[in-house]
Every structure is written in C-alpha cells, then in structure tokens.
Amino acid sequence: MAVVYGTSQKVDRLAAGEFAIRKAKNKTAYEIAGLSYDTKFDLRNRVELPWNDSFFAISPSPTHGQTPKLGSLHIGMMRALEAAAKAIR
Secondary structure, eight states, X not given: OEXXXXXXXXXTOOOTTEEEEOTTTOHHHHHHXXXXXXXXXXXXXXXXXXXXXXXXXXXXXOTTOSSSOOOOOOXXXXXXXXXXXXXXX
C-alpha cells in the first residue's frame, strides 16, 4: 500500500508534487476523504507500508465502519493528483 504525506499546514502554498483538498473548494471530496482539516498531500514523500494491523488497524471508535480506511479520493480530485504526479516526473 502506497501512502503519501499529508499536512494541514501551509495548505495555500503548494510545491511541485503537491495537491490539496479544501472544504471550501470541494466539499464532497473533502467529506469523502474523511478529513478534519484542509489538507495538502506531497507525492514526493511516499512510503510503501504492508497492509496489516501495525499500520492499518480499525479505529477504537470506528465511525467509518469496521475497516481501517478513513476515506477515499474523490474522482473530482484526479486532475489535481495527476498534475502533482506529472510535476515530479
């Protein structure tokens, strides 16, 4: 499973390889992602993690069901994701 770094800091300043999900700009994508704050993701800071309980355990208060997944990337964010990926190639 590939995981990229995300932060709620300096969301208005995007570098090459970054894209942001902001509640005010795309509420549906924000909600589907399961975010609590506007967040930017850095595709340059990527790690491969094994799909196991050490990294992906079910939350003690599973508001998103009995899976460790918090949210998903909305199809409306694909252009931003693709542009960020292209910027680092």
